Amino acid sequence: MNRSSIRLAVLFLAALITLPGYAQKSAILAGHLIDTETGTATADQIIITEHNPENGRSEILAIGSDIDIPDDAEIIDLSDQWVMGGLVDAHDHLGITYKEEPESWYYYYTIISDSTPLRAIQSMSTGFQKLASGFTIVRDLGNNGLYADTALRQAIEMGWVPGPTMINSGIIIGAFGGQLYETPEREDTVYPEYLNADTDDEIVKAIRRNIHYGAKVIKVCVDCQAYPYTVEQLKLFVSEAANAGQKVSGHVQTREGARRAIEAGLWSLDHDNALDEELHAMMAEKGIFRAGTETPQADFMRPMSDERWERRVRMLRDAYDQGVPLVFSTDADYYIPGFNRGELTIEFIRTWEAAGIPAADILKVMTWNGYRISETEDSRGPVKVGYAADIIATADNPLEDINALRDVRFVMKDGKVFKKDGVVEPLDFFHNGPVFGWRKR
Numbered sequence: 355m356n357r358s359s360i361r362l363a364v365l366f367l368a369a370l371i372t373l374p375g376y377a378q379k380s381a382i383l384a385g386h387l388i389d390t391e392t393g394t395a396t397a398d399q400i401i402i403t404e405h406n407p408e409n410g411r412s413e414i415l416a417i418g419s420d421i422d423i424p425d426d427a428e429i430i431d432l433s434d435q436w437v438m439g440g441l442v443d444a445h446d447h448l449g450i451t452y453k454e455e456p457e458s459w460y461y462y463y464t465i466i467s468d469s470t471p472l473r474a475i476q477s478m479s480t481g482f483q484k485l486a487s488g489f490t491i492v493r494d495l496g497n498n499g500l501y502a503d504t505a506l507r508q509a510i511e512m513g514w515v516p517g518p519t520m521i522n523s524g525i526i527i528g529a530f531g532g533q534l535y536e537t538p539e540r541e542d543t544v545y546p547e548y549l550n551a552d553t554d555d556e557i558v559k560a561i562r563r564n565i566h567y568g569a570k571v572i573k574v575c576v577d578c579q580a581y582p583y584t585v586e587q588l589k590l591f592v593s594e595a596a597n598a599g600q601k602v603s604g605h606v607q608t609r610e611g612a613r614r615a616i617e618a619g620l621w622s623l624d625h626d627n628a629l630d631e632e633l634h635a636m637m638a639e640k641g642i643f644r645a646g647t648e649t650p651q652a653d654f655m656r657p658m659s660d661e662r663w664e665r666r667v668r669m670l671r672d673a674y675d676q677g678v679p680l681v682f683s684t685d686a687d688y689y690i691p692g693f694n695r696g697e698l699t700i701e702f703i704r705t706w707e708a709a710g711i712p713a714a715d716i717l718k719v720m721t722w723n724g725y726r727i728s729e730t731e732d733s734r735g736p737v738k739v740g741y742a743a744d745i746i747a748t749a750d751n752p753l754e755d756i757n758a759l760r761d762v763r764f765v766m767k768d769g770k771v772f773k774k775d776g777v778v779e780p781l782d783f784f785h786n787g788p789v790f791g792w793r794k795r
């Protein structure tokens with residue numbers, strides 16, 4: 355080796371060390387490691403994680419009480435904390451915020467005044483806020499303009515911004531009019547919030563269009579108009595989505611719509627108002643997820659009648675008792691002064707507490723059941739060797755008091771620290787290159 359080639363070799367080695375292409379390892383010293391599926395905790399565990407800046411992937415390499423810590427691993431001391439997999443919100447809309455001013459809690463104004471690019475930036479912000487509260491996976495189910503949800507998922511997956519793993523639906527598919535009430539003078543204002551699909555051909559096209567533009571789950575408005583989809587049409591949704599390996603999540607607001615959705619075998623039913631004991635029994639039998647979006651009653655929330663609140667709590671309890679697969683799902687897409695989006699999301703544990711559901715089971719719903727509805731349970735969510743390195747921690751034990759989740763002290767997403775000692779420090783997530791592959795779909 356001559357002098358110049360030695361110099362080149364030294365430069366190359368120096369570049370290897372300073373380039374982001376160097377694997378980042380961490381060793382988390384976990385005082386208590388919670389298995390949220392079983393509701394058990396193991397004391398004094400070491401978790402070795404790795405983030406690969408070459409492709410953005412992460413992996414939990416090893417877990418144990420007596421394992422070697424690699425020399426190049428950064429030590430993260432959580433020996434006084436409760437460590438677990440990240441939380442899942444199975445129903446939100448990151449690119450929209452309901453508010454009193456200027457739209458009286460309705461979103462016509464947003465649709466008209468806010469461009470998709472603006473809403474994409476908004477959804478980055480809301481995703482950021484949710485991640486800060488420990489939500490590492492979000493099912494983002496429509497009302498995001500022209501695929502702001504896909505844009506956010508791509509940006510997160512490319513490593514441009516930190517955010518939760520996105521299971522996004524693209525545009526909500528519905529019968530003529532979507533979830534809105536149009537005027538004949540301005541027909542088609544529903545687009546792009548909704549894709550009208552009335553015939554079988556239109557249903558197939560709408561599903562394929564969404565999948566082509568980056569949807570990872572199909573969202574259908576089952577019964578938003580006086581002409582709900584038939585069981586046969588809903589079965590077409592299921593089979594056409596399945597043709598691309600995807601599931602169908604159904605907004606239901608009438609009992610008959612919910613019944614048809616169950617009969618057609620949808621993956622999940624969204625919203626709780628139309629569900630009752632008989633439908634719960636059918637859902638339990640078929641293993642259909644209940645994404646209830648159970649808004650809590652609280653003085654800072656929009657007013658809700660005692661009757662509605664009492665029914666909501668009673669029905670949640672009934673679904674729990676009957677063994678319906680439950681998920682934590684919020685629709686927390688509105689502005690409440692004093693709360694960021696993550697803080698508002700966590701307030702929904704009030705409803706679960708009111709239903710008298712034990713803390714360990716609420717935690718399981720917010721994690722393990724969330725991984726299942728998102729279909730990540732074999733790759734992301736549980737803190738197990740070989741899984742993606744998404745890890746959160748709290749100061750207190752959420753198996754005893756679920757309110758411990760109100761103060762998530764630590765968030766690791768894909769092997770990178772996003773929040774530590776209660777402080778968000780995201781700079782490590784940002785880069786400006788196409789390093790994880792360009793044209794990601």
Ligand SMILES: [Zn+2]
Pocket residue numbers: 445446447495685
């Ligand atoms: Zn919703």
